[in-house]
Amino acid sequence: MNTPNDPMAEIRATFFVECEELLESLQDGLQSLENGETDDETINVVFRAVHSIKGGAGAFGLEDLVEFAHKFESVLDAVRSHELAPDSAVLAVLFQANDMLNDLVFAARNGDDIDKARSARILETLATYIDSEDASDDDVPDFTPMTLTLDFDENSDEDPADPKALPPLAELADTADGMALPESGTSGHDKTQDGSPLNGFVIRFEPQDSLFASGNEPLYLLRLLSEMGEMSTFCDASALPSLKGLRQEKAYLAWEIILETDEDESTLREIFDFVEDVCTLTIKPLEHSDILAMETRQSAKRKSIGKKPSAGEDTQQSSPKAEPPANETDNIPAPEGQPVPAQNNPAVVPADNKPAPNRPKASKTKPTVRVDLGRIDRLVNLVGELVINQAMISQSIQEAGLQANPEIDNGLNEFMQLTREIQDSVMMIRAQPVKSLFQRMARIVRETSADVGKTVQLRTEGETTEVDKTVIEHLADPLTHMIRNAVDHGLETPQDRRAAGKPEEGIITLAAEHRSGRVIIELSDDGAGIDRPRVLQKAIEKGLAPENAELSDTEIDNLLFLPGFSTASEVSNLSGRGVGMDVVRSAIQSLGGRISIHSVPGKGTTFTISLPLTLAVLDGMVVEVAQQTIVVPLSTISETLMLTPDVIRSLGTGASVVQIRERFVPLLDLGAEMGFRAPLESYVGMVVLLISLEDESQMAIIVDMIRDQRQVVIKGLEDTFGRVPGVAAATILGDGKIALILDPVDVVENSGTGDTDIPTNLSLAG
Template sequence: MSNDGTSGSDFERFRITFFEECNEILADLEVHLTQLQEEALDNEGLNAVFRAAHSIKAGAGAFGFTDLVNFTHSFEALLDKMRDGEIDQTPQVADLLVRGGDVLAELVSAAQENRSAGPDFGADVLEQVNDLLGSGQKPTEVSSDADAQQATVSSGMGIWTIRLTPNADLFKNATEPLLLIRELRELGSLKIQCDRSQLPPLRKLDPELAYFSWTFDLESECSSADIEEVFEFVDDTCEIAIERAVSSEEDAETAEVPPEGTEVQPEVSLPAKSVAAKEAAPAGNKAKAAAASSIRVELGRIDRLVNTVGELVITQAMLAQELADLTADNERQPIAGQEQLANLTRELQECVMAIRMQPVKSVFARMPRLVRDLSGKLGKKIYLRMSGEHTEVDKTIIEELADPLTHMIRNSIDHGLETPDERVAAGKPEEGTIDLSAAHVGGNIVISISDDGAGINRERVLAIAIDKGIVLPDAHLTDQEIDELIFAPGFSTAEEVTDISGRGVGMDVVRRNIVSLGGRIQIQSQPGHGTRLNMLIPLTLAVLDGMIVAVGNQRYILPITSIVESFRPSPSQMRRLDDWTQVVQIRGEFIRIVRLCDLFNVENATHDPTQGLVVLTEVAGGGKIGITVDELIGQQQIVIKSLNDNFDPVPGISGATILGNGKVALILDIEQLAGMKATVPLPHDGDGPKEVDTPVAIVAAE
């Protein structure tokens, strides 16, 4: 048992919850502080930053993280003065707050890992904050006798009487009065009286309700604002009365003596800011009632729920298949409710999968500051343009995106974009542009980073690769293959190692991290005009609407979102570029054909597209490919099972699923198929496709 009566397991659970909340708070804090560097925050933004700091301080105090409490106290005081308008939101203050946010994040990390951040860590930031607090205070203006009396009772040693009467449902809001009492005791000498008059007989006692109230006598030099701060987050669940008693002969002499016979009522001293907060409480309570509530759930439980619902979907599909076979054999009508069961199962699966989805905004929000810091160090002018921040991806993917994105942004800033003088000389604006976007394309999450810089210097890249022994001196590489060299282990074009780049691990780490997610990276570069990097990450944990197709005796799944149309081409539409490449002409476009039967060596399949079907599919970047199949079986919602956990990655395959008949079907990866080469040469019989006499433009992804 701990000193406050909680068991060790309970204490550890509370501790874990505290740090989970801290990580969420710090992410939100980063967003607001980044915004502060761009423009002044409104009252709502400043209040959000203040609440973040106060929440961390309150929790840190409960767990005894002294360093964190001490720093956050000053950080919070600075924010409070900014809220009151006593300190302006200047660029210098904004930079100081950003640095303070970094110190705060490191102190939280150190506390979570049970280590010390160092005796002097953050001391320089703390000193500047305290200096700003000292110089930024405005002199107190006394405009009336009442104001003078208020100023007198708000400072100096005195005795404060605080009455705390909780609402009955206090504990249902996860409020612990003991923590409030501990924080109050830090202000001075405290005497406590507990009122137990509302405590019912044991047989009628409800352990979830609050029955006690307290009266505190606090001897302290604090002001009423300091006391109000202790109860700031419970003022809507408790009745709080604060009054200051006469504490010395000097106070008695300055106090106004009422006429004889006048009944004296105790006066509650509340700062104007707190009074306004009290008056706003009814409106706030109404807003809270209408606001969406949330609950914190362990990720492992959600994983088990997702897997269970996935198995339910598969079982429902098997049941539907068996009922369909039974109905066909016995010429019976479909069982009533079967379609409704399928719809409810689909809705259940979509709801469960949505629990794991989160917008990429939490990761994108870190990038503006990275661009600002690096552009300042390198003397470059850069504008970061972001879109698709609300695109939702699986939580596990979001957690793995930060490092690859950081590396790619750094690479664009350091190696891609030119200095202002170089850009002007090249006829470009001084300010370079980086575009960061996210979108769902063809069943994949595509995150793109593009710049309008100089592009890849292929001659230099190839020379460095040869010098480092990455490629042979007599190698003949295409432009695309040369561009891919930047992902080679140990490759770097930096002439010296700096804190920005030049260690030869950046882009290699990016590719390795993305591949570990089952994804890949595409690179497109145009010398003099810029470079574009696309991260394509499969939806390995999402619901997929798929089209089941037959190729010989095998069944494959095509993502519905990738399919444009399907058709049976005529012989006149078919063309051959060489012994390996076949295209189909449709509405003036020549589209490359991918023959699944040859690519995967499927037996008993239709090799001639004019005897089967061509499924026209889209790939990232606007390209198209035609996939040959024997027939379309039908559309079905499927549960994706990743192959990477049990097998090596299979080119052209993104995952697998279990069909209603219990058989396994492989899910096709359209993006990989677009880049795969034929493994079997085309037939040369007289009925084969015609040769192309003149060059044609093939609409397909590079």
């Protein structure tokens, strides 16, 4: 949502998006480490993730983040260099740090306060894994935001050249191969005679071979020096061999420079910052005698050049004394390493430069574009309008009663096809793997298990399953609560597990998959299963179930979803949040989803959440009931059939069933159920939609007729009206009218009919 004219804000937004990705790879990597995949690349990925977060954070001055990431990185560096083995103790710390880093990133993004105490605690723990030497080696102050300092003081401390400082130029003169013999009384340079103090330096700059190998160019450095003040240079070519012996990669020349400048030495050294380790550099304050000596040598050189014209002229490195820079450039031939005309010479890459074979884990990320979610939403809405519009046109053409016209038909078909494809593509933009959600849950497992003193392993399956972003966002809260429950109540204490002959470590499995146009998310634990007698007793105490109620196992399990069924008495500090499974269920329902429970005593409990792939469109069957048009989600219909007298069986009490092959399925009159009409005397000739419920049971819903089967755009009702029983949402049909989208399972649950697993009295309790 940043304005385009604030590029830094945009990059900042990019940074946080990238952080999310990095945090994801970090979490993945740590998970892999935990699973024993301790190969170098895995560790590298983990290291790089933290490293990149640190780098970006530094750029935005996020100091808390930088400091934390830095320490974290140092520990990871120790792991990377095999100084520290990632055993379970270390991993526990790394996971903690991972969680903290997550928090710091999000706090930084939202400008929230951070838990300094916790951060400090973890930093302290991290510090115990870093030997002090490492810690001080690359210290945090380097990351002070936006203040890159090519710091002279620090560098000079490390300067390897210092010990070999060369004698002053004046003394050098004697040893300079006779090229710079002193000559007295050279032309009047006022300053040489002047007694006033001089501002400036005497510099000897002697490149080593590696200076050229690293792409540095002495000429550029000299030019920069010349820009600092008045400069005179003496090129010491004493080391220059005969032409035959010249090797292009060797450094033969040295420069002696007198620079008169008001700048200080650190500014001057900055110029040599990149080359300090590949040259011998001495800098001393300028004295009058230096100027004298320089002039002497320059004139001597002029003479000597006259004698040896070939020397220096033919070498790439013969950088003459500093004259106006512009002229210099023109005169200098290109170094030999410079490009040969490229058009005639396609770059020949030596075989050993071939990219290393891809490591599977470090696969290159596909190019992506960041798009504001609001824009996608708008696109989704527009495509929705397009779908409606297309339906309207089809309907109008039909109603116009035109003669069969293949061109119109084909065109219309193509239009439908295209609309559909656009729709699918747009939906895909919004789809996201559930991975990020699962990762968040991993953290909840870690935190909760630590709080209640249990060891829990989270296993995830189907992380790449894609679901609409909105669905994922809305799923986080209910899932968090369910995970907490699973750790807190689902799993037994370590002692109980031991007693039951189970490993102390409990296992929670979070799995996602696509199944018949919906997303199924399963959360299982290998705990003790639901304590049914206790649940039933509790429900009776709270008046949620009649005394002496005889309920099936499934019915008892479903009591957990009832509002007012709180297990507060047995709940540890974690739960007292006043959120029960009823809230979880309504959250799931508001997403058009359903939740069911399956528990086996001693083996564990599984919650199954079934969700639509998207909240925007739906494949539906358009049916008519008592003059009303209703859309039934195709995914819920397993079969349709016409009611003939021979398949209807009355159960006497007004309830009827339909015989489908070997089964009797309860019949439900939708028109009556929705309050559109009174129940009919006979349903012969009407159509039933066979609905499969989550628990595998079936229900036959009676409608008047089937009109069509098509994709519809989902329009929420909740904003304007709240939840309507039996209705999932609304849509707009081709004639511009609104049709309701049925939630068949909800209809069945509300009807209290037939062999659903929800007892009548219970469903009314809500």
